[in-house]
Amino acid sequence: MERTLGRQEASEAVQEFGWRFLLGSLRTSVPVGSLARAIGFAADAVAVCGDDADRHLSVDARPDRVVFTLQSLERAAVTTRDVELALLISASADSAGLRAEPEIGTGAPRSVQIVEIAIDALDIAGIRPFWKAVMGYTAESGADGPADPLVDPVGQSPAIWFQQMDSPRPQRNRIHFDISVPHDEAAPRVEAALAAGGRLVSATRAPAFWVLADREGNEACVTTWQGRDN
Structure with missing residues (x-):
């Protein structure tokens, strides 16, 4: 059963996979090399989220990176399903040779905010x-x-x-x-x-x-x- 998560629980559930909890949502930024690759990876993420994409996922695709946001729109909060979807997107990134980079010092000007x-x-x-x-x-x-x-x-x-x-x-x-x-x-x-x-x-x-x-x-x-x- 889908359950709403508290701040600390949501943060700890996804942090090691490159996601961060911000204001009732999970976010990650994945560096890419081109807009074509950004659009392609965004499409892959939508596919792994399946029917839940429209109710949980939003995407900002740019030539240098794709920013993903997960939140249960019906609850305006992070749920167990958002965590599951985050892990699926991270696994898809790994398969594509991509990696979320939340930490400063990895070459990105900053991560999510x-x-x-x-x-x-x-x-x-x-x-x-x-x-x-x-x-x-x-x-x-x-x-x-x-x-x-x-x-x-x-x-x-x-x-x-x-x-x-x-x-x-x-x-x-x-x-x-x-x-x-x-x-x-x-x-x-x-x-x-x-x-x-x-x-x-x-x-x-x-x-x-x-x-x-x-x-x-x-x-x-x-x-x-x-x-x-x-």
Whole structure:
């Protein structure tokens, strides 16, 4: 029977096969040598997933790599079936002489990540319709409450979520980026940002997230699945 998995269980089930758990999904990036090979391998992955491909798998095929995402669309979460499909795709990659490369230092500029836009607001219900309209976004499946996140219906742009403020805060920016990265790549990403002139605003919630800022105080968070409630 298909079962929804917690963050740690999902991560541990696929990590050794080159997949990473990010924001309720499993992702991997497989380097290839051409767009033709990318399309061919993407087709192989769809074939091994069979009838479950449409309900679990999405693919971004490019000349240098193919990025696979697995998530049960009906549950908006990772399930045991997603893990099974991940292992099937990894086995298909091995057979084709390809390999997922999540680790930094393998020649890839970076591995997988997800970027979200966070907007701090006093009246989330009041501003959410504006952002939904101006961005051409929709609600996530089963989550269309007045304070719920918004997503790009074709998956091209970052999701938007809203953070409740208790009082006005004119002294700092109220829109920031959340960069969700593999848990084993977070520390190097934070170190690189600091070396590039950033500063650490807070690490009290690490490894769930580190709050960083550029020299002018504009903030961004590097986030992982760790340190959160399942």
